[in-house]
Amino acid sequence: MTVAQYSGEESSAGAAMCYSAQIWADYKKFTRQFGAILSIGDFTRIFWERREGGSPKIPKGIELAFAEPRDAFEAQVKQMIDEAREAELGRIDERIAIQQTKIAEAEAALQKRVTKKSQEIIRVANNRIAAERLKAEKLQRTEPADDDDRIWPGDYTLVMVVEDGRKIVKPMRYQCRLPGWTVADEKAKPGTYNARRDSLRSVWKRLYGYHHGIMVATHFYESVGRHDYEQRALSGGERPKSMELEFTPQTGEPLYIPVLWYAWTDGIEELLSCAAITDDPEPEVALTGHDRTIINIKPEYVDAWLSPDPKNLAAMDEILEDKRHPFYEHKVAA
Structure with a gap:
């Protein structure tokens, strides 16, 4: 088509x-209700994609369902989730560092002459840093939330x-x-x-x-x-x-x-x-x-x-x- x-x-x-x-979001509910099993390959693939820098939007609830793996298959998925999280946290640190550099340069420029451009650079950079830190907090959170x-x-x-x-x-x-x-x-x-x-x-x-x-x-x-x-x-x-x-x-x-x-x-x-x-x-x-x-x-x-x-x-x-x-x-x- x-x-x-x-x-x-x-x-x-x-x-x-x-x-x-x-x-x-917890696949075990399907197991209890219908006797369904987990598609290991498909789960590991989407978290591998995230680990490698992709951006699949995966609800936190799906991740938390593997927090305490019951067998080797669930442990395999959890390992990929953990690796994806650590890789993304590293990328967040890099993005924050870039914004902090922009702030330092703009502040140095302000010492010489006050301009709206430098002030705007600082404002935008601080907002981006705040957004990245919120992402990091969500990645590291282990307690469930209502909208997970x-x-x-x-x-x-x-x-x-x-x-x-x-x-x-x-x-x-x-x-x-x-x-x-x-x-x-x-x-x-x-x-x-x-x-x-x-x-x-x-x-x-x-x-x-x-x-x-x-x-x-x-x-x-x-x-x-x-x-x-x-x-x-x-x-x-x-x-x-x-x-x-x-x-x-x-x-x-x-x-x-x-x-x-x-x-x-x-x-x-x-x-x-x-x-x-x-x-x-x-x-x-x-x-x-x-x-x-x-x-x-x-x-x-x-x-x-x-x-x-x-x-x-x-x-x-x-x-x-x-x-x-x-x-x-x-x-x-x-």
Whole structure:
């Protein structure tokens, strides 16, 4: 598929569904619930990429799940996490040193003549140093925080798939790079973290019926227009303002979110990435001003969803149609 053939998907986080979610970041939950095993190679690969200077966005919760390895496989992943952290801390120190040099030079220049340019150099450098130190603190933190398991488009999430008849948990980027796409295509159409149900047989036809997975979440978040939320029109001269809402199933049960995924490669780079399937909004979501809702399939359909028959897409359609409707309570996110 070329980028010109891409159509019908959401293209901006502010208008799309689902733009953020709190996920199961600890793969052991999948083990307990479904008997799934860990994809060692895929986990070590993304942390190897970070160690070598890449920038995969990996939620802290995924890392913390390996803090106390239970076997040699988990120890292998933890070693790569530790090496990636130390390598990044070294790069942070280097970036801070560069900014400190800029400050020293600007301060020396100020001793000769006060200029706005030198003052601005110092201000910007101090801000960059503060930002780098925050990154270092997060890398070194070992205690969990409330948002450690939250993802946004471009972040990595955990996806359960079936390979050779066995359920496996893989880390995948929450933004799918479709078959045939280049990196440039992806940048031109960044909304592929969601797959509209009504375009599964067109935009997503090379994945629907072939590459199915499950992502599990406890909450999802949406950005809506304040005037839409208040169910009113914009007043004269009023500019639209957005607000963030947090949605939680009233039942307290996790959401089993069906995803489509793809193992993309250009012969050099490899990328596992996915998209959550969305549908028309649940009534309570529509009332808040949003026009899509992620699909939440019934637990009894998980096995069938993970082992699709591309010659029987009707069976997959039935799974998506017979979705759960738990009633999503909402609150304004902090």
